[in-house]
Structures are given as C-alpha cells and as structure tokens.
Amino acid sequence: MITSEQITLYIQNIPPTPEVVRQALMYVRAGDLPKAAKCAEDDPALKLYLRTLVNRPIYSFRNEVTDIAQIFGILGTATAQQILYSYLMNLLAPKEWSLFALSSHAFYDLQASLGRKWERILNHLKLHSRDNESAITLLPASIIVCDALFKDHLDEVKQLRSVKALDYNTILQRLTGSTLFDLCTQIAEKWEIPSTVSDIVQASSGANTSISGDTKILGQWMHLLLFYELSQSVYVSAGLNEFIDFQIEFVQDIYESFMQVVGYDESNG
C-alpha cells in the first residue's frame, strides 16, 4: 500500500519555506511586528490568508480587519508566529481533499479553533512561550500528510477497516515504521521549525512513554484538544475522528480541568 520510499518522496517534494515567510518569521522572532507586516504585504497569498483566517468567526472581531499591520498588532508576536506557521501548513494542504471530506474553510476553522483553545490551555498551564504557542500549528500537518498518503488507497483502507478498527496512523506505522507524527517532525525540520515545537507534537501522539516534564503535559493537553476538536460534527462527518488512535489513559488525569478550560457544556445537544 504505502511504502517508505513514497514517504521519502513526499517529504522531498515539500517546497522550502518561502523567502517572504522566512523573513516575516525572522522579524516576528525579533519582536519587530511592523517590519514583519511589511514583509507579509509583499506576498498576496499570505495577505489573503491572514485576512481570511483572522476574520473567521472564531476570532470574534466585530468589524472586518484588513490592514496587515493592524492584524499583526492585534495578534502579538507569539500568535503572529503561530499564524505564519499555520500559513506554511496551508501551503501544504491540498486544494481538494480526498480522504477526508474537508473544505478549505473547514480546515481554516480547524486551524483557528485549535489555535484559540491552545492559547487558553497555555494560559491555564502558565506555559506560554512563542514555541509552545506555535506547536499547535504543526499538528494539522498530520492530517494533510494522512490525506496525501492515503488518498490513492481509499478502497484498500475501507476493506482493511471492515475487519479491524485500525486508525490511519497505526496502518502507516505498521506498513512503514513511521507515524504521522514522525512525518510532522520531518516537515518541521524541512521548514526550520525549532525542535521544541515538533517535540510537543510528537508527545501529543500519546504513544511515546519516554517523555516527561512540560513536554508530556503539553502533549497530553494537545492530544485531548485534538480529540475534542475532531469530535465536532463537521470533523466527524469529514472522517477525521478515525485518523489517529485516541489514548484515553494518556489524558484521563487532565480530563476534568480540560473540560473547564474549554468550557464544555456536558448537556450539549
């Protein structure tokens, strides 16, 4: 079905970070948001992405925000870095989703919703840092990679899953030895995203027993956040609920706090 060679080829074909984004990221890291905004102005696609994303309902701005400098100013350095990484992910996203029944707007919403809730979680954990905040942007890469690798094997996966409830991540790991999270790490390396970011995403698989400390805590919260989001009806309908294996034991001890932080109403529906 899927081979290691195909994975290598897929990673090789990922384009490097566009120069404009690289520079904007550099200015954001240096805290110079006006220069970062000026840089972003030079890339029409990035400009459109920023305007579209920031004006999604999840950001709850009363009036449409169109000025890039204003957008960067509102976001602040940590969120600006997060959104620039999200843009990079978006470059990787397919125009037409094949495996998952997603639209580009649904994917934007997923990115935005993950980002907003992650911010609340970091506030709760008091673990705010630019890289911690950016870690959430790398997570959707696993969805993109999954769609790209499995899109030509829809019938095979359907047959396989008719006899055994295997998630895509497990199938990939058993076939090639690599998980979707390993591929996220490779993408992060290619885009020069710091390893602290990819370490948190790796931890969020819930499968790595050797992690500890803040990385483990962030991994637990990210794992539960992912399943919280993937349990929303739009993503259930898209087939995303079945893409990785939910590790209940991994998140059991943070469950109560999580429900409070995200404000989940247990009488939902």
Next chain:
Amino acid sequence: MRATVKGRVAIFSPQGFLDGNNAPAYLTIEDIKATEALNVDMLLVSLKKVIFFNKNGLDVFIKLLLSIRSQKHIAVGLCDYDHKKFTTINSFYGGSLNFSLFLTEKIAELFAPTNKGDSRTVLLYNEDPSQRSAMAIELFDYGHNPIIAQSKKEFDEKKKSPDLYYAIIEDTYLGLFGQKIATRVTGNAIIYTIANFLDAEIGNTFNIAYHNNSLNVGFRLFIFDAYKVVSMNVHALNFFTKLASSAAEYNATICFVGLTFEKTPVSFKNDLEDAGMLFFDNMDDILKNKELLQELGGSSAAASKQVRTLNKALVNELPHFIDATVSTIAMMTNAKASKESMSVQTLEVKNTQNQFASSIGFYGDLDGMIILVFPKDIAKKACELLIGEATDDEEAILDSLAEFVNIIGGRAKSLLGEKKHHVDITLPRTYHDVASLMEMAQNKKGVQVNLVFEGSSFIFFLTR
C-alpha cells in the same frame, strides 16, 4: 462511520466525545444502510475510546441498534466501558434499559449466538438473581461453562484466581436478547439449541443463511439440542421437513437430541424420520461415539459424496478472485505476489509441514469457495499489519488469517459486484494443518494457482 465485523459480531468504535450535537454525524444514511445489510448476530457500540458521553449522544446509536434488532432479531448493546460508565448508563436508562451491556468485547462474544465452539469457563456475578440466571442459561446454551457466584463475597473470593477463568463477567446486563437460535460448532458438527414452543417463528429465529453456508463449506452433521423444547406445531414441523430435504442434497445428517413427545404428536416424529431426521436421547450418544460420529459425517467436514463440479461461470471470474488475493497480499505486506502455475485439479499440497490454511465460501449469483494454503512464515508476514507485531502465537496468527481471507472475500465480492454478480460471503475458516484442510477438500476439483511471494510458494484454490 462503519462497524467493524469480526466473526458475526459488528462493532462501532467512536472516539472522543459523544453528545447530541455530534452523534448524528457518526451515522450517515449510507452507514445506516450498510449496517442494516450486515449479516451478523450481534451489533455493539464500543465505548472504549469515548471519554465523555451524554444520553442524547448515546440515544442516536441506541435508536439504530433497536431498529436493527427489531428487523433482524439480533442482540444489540454497548460494550467496553468501566464501572463508572456502567453506572452512568444505568442511571440514564434505569428500568427502561432494553439493550445489553457487556463489560468487554470478549464477554460480548461469549453471548454471540454463533460462536466458534470453544467451551469457556467463566466466572459470573450479578446482583440481580434473574439477570444472573438469564446470563447463565444463555452461556450454557452457547456451550460455555459458567461458574455462578451467588453472593458478592463469593464472587470477590473467586475473582482472586483470574487465571481459572476465560473471563470474569460483572457490570454486564442482558437486555431484550436477540432471540436468534444459539449455534455452536463442536468439532465438525454444528449444534443448534432450540427451546420452548416451536411454531412459525422458527423461520425468523433460525439463521438459514448460516446453515446453508455451513453446508456449502462442508459441514455434514447438524444437531438440534432440543432438551428444552416443550412442543412444536405443524409450522415448525414443515420447517424441519424442508430443512431435511435441503440437507439431503448435501448428504448431510440432521439429528434431534432430547426431544420428548409428551406434548408433541408422535406422528410428527414419524414424519421427521421419514424426512431423514434422526433422534437421540442424549448428546453424548452422538458426540462420544466415534463410529457413529463418523457414520453421520461429524468426524470430518467433508463427508460429501456429491462432489460439486466447477462450472464455466465460476472459471470466468477466476481472474477476479486471483486479483482480490494478490492485491490483498500487496496491501497487507507491500510486496507483490506473482503467479507461477495454474491448473484444474484436485487440491495438491506438496509440502504439508508447517503450513496454515484458510477458506471462505461465497454464494449468490455464483457459489464456491476460496482456499489458501500458506507456509507459516508467510502467513505470519501477511498478518503482521493486522496483528501489529511479529508473533509466534498460532492462535493470533490463525485469527488474523481469518480476517485476512475475510478481506479477500470482501474484495472478491466488490469486484464481482462491479460485474453485476451479487454474492455474499461466509464466515472464514482456518486450519492448523494441511491434514484437517484435506479432510474437507480432498475430493474437490478446482483451479489450483501456485503463487510466489518473497521467494516462497503458496496455494490459491478455487472450488465449489
């Protein structure tokens, strides 16, 4: 979301949160139709990966389960939860709980009307004596050996030795049960357990498709365990007479064990005997009498004197069956299997040592059987994707081999469906060795295709 089917048990496995807002999204109209079309004895929803659920969320699945139960008379319920979830479900549904709850999937399988026939010793406790008795009766009917703890204290004491039991049954509840006739396989005989008053309803509760499949795949001895039958009417008599006629086509034997004629007219016995049915007082009269067992066809799965020949329709579709096999192996192993030779012959296995075999039957517009014979190491390799790791556990490999041929059967079914041939597939069978396969297949003529995979040969055999 589609249910996963293992044996004759189908399970939905949602993950994460399950509430009234998102639950409808798990089941599209196509999913519901696909579930309705499943040929299973039990339909469950696993809560193993559900961290939160509320009643509105559960209700969406429960509604589907109950609708399918009313159509198909199968057992339905929830499984894979912990004590806290069990308490929550009970508090949601209270006295109106009319579906079953099984602590684990393994426990649920013990209550599946059609089981593989291994008799299991299980420890059982339920506070409610009527539940306790109902479970014990069901388990006993399915050929298991339930040890019933009469008090919590006795249960806790016995629980200290878990190794003595295949499963420890607690936090389990039998709702309105499926009412399908319990079926179990003992050696090469199939035993159906029937009870109470038999009337026209037996046509609904008896799984005729399973029975026909069993005939197709070579079973020749069918025993009705009728100890608990009080009486039967003329509709049930007609049903059994028809069953006897269809069995005669395959030279199969149908026996009644323990049936009394206090309230059933003795003339019914004469009619059934005329139709070819045999009557015995005790089960052991058959199962412990090797000579009789052999005579009745229960010593091997291949007592068929009427060898069914290959036909043109089946041979025409041979490429589809081979394609299904080769592509499944490619999917599971990322390696290509290639054809070495092909001929019409009886099954010939040159090297009978260290081989596993499996078979799956199909019936409908076409009927026949696919048999695969693998060297053990190739079988292991082919099943690694399903098992998840390299293992030498033969039971695990054979279980996965059954799933493997199930996939092949499913692929063949869809390939034939594209050509407007509608077929259904039987349950897969696996064989520890070539000898037990040959008992079933030795006289059958078919197309033998020798395939090569990673330097080792394996056999694909298509027959009727």
